[in-house]
Amino acid sequence: MADIFDVIADGTRRDILHLLLERSSATTGGTSVSHIVQELGVSQPTVSKHLKVLREAQLVSVREEGQHRYYSLSAEPLDEVDDWLVPFLVDDEADAAAAASGSTLPESAAQAADAVGRAAASVSHVVQTALRKLPGR
Structure with a gap:
């Protein structure tokens, strides 16, 4: 597992974590990748790359529903x-x-x-x- 400080050193990953924190009280089912892309104005491949790093660091959990992935914060x-x-x-x-x-x-x-x-x-x-x-x- 990557060092937690290395994981949160990246600004885009911190933005994703902050977005998931804000959305944690608004939704119980998680936040879709497309919503993260839309909110941050970052490409889908970039968001997916950062979500993979966050998932490997156990900072986010993912729920799969058909072809869609919903992410939640794991603090x-x-x-x-x-x-x-x-x-x-x-x-x-x-x-x-x-x-x-x-x-x-x-x-x-x-x-x-x-x-x-x-x-x-x-x-x-x-x-x-x-x-x-x-x-x-």
Whole structure:
């Protein structure tokens, strides 16, 4: 699997992830490749290439329906980015020591953790809703 930082370093892949995040609350069935192409104004082969990289990094999941593919965000791999980023969000050495020891987080880190937690909860809800709608469940 590719390094998560290499995967999200590409601007087009970040745009795709952002689009899927925005659409995760609007749709439970995923976002079609054609919709991604239309929204980003990028060619279909380019979008497909980037979706393959995101799929291999487990940042997106795909649902096939006939000839169509619908993609949804899977934010769990971004936990590694979050773990790496939190130390940079602390304001001073005392906050850094508190964060490293597992005690209460400094305000800036707590806000970041809250945002990440909300995003993860939203994605979890969307996935659970989609799974409930699958035939045979």
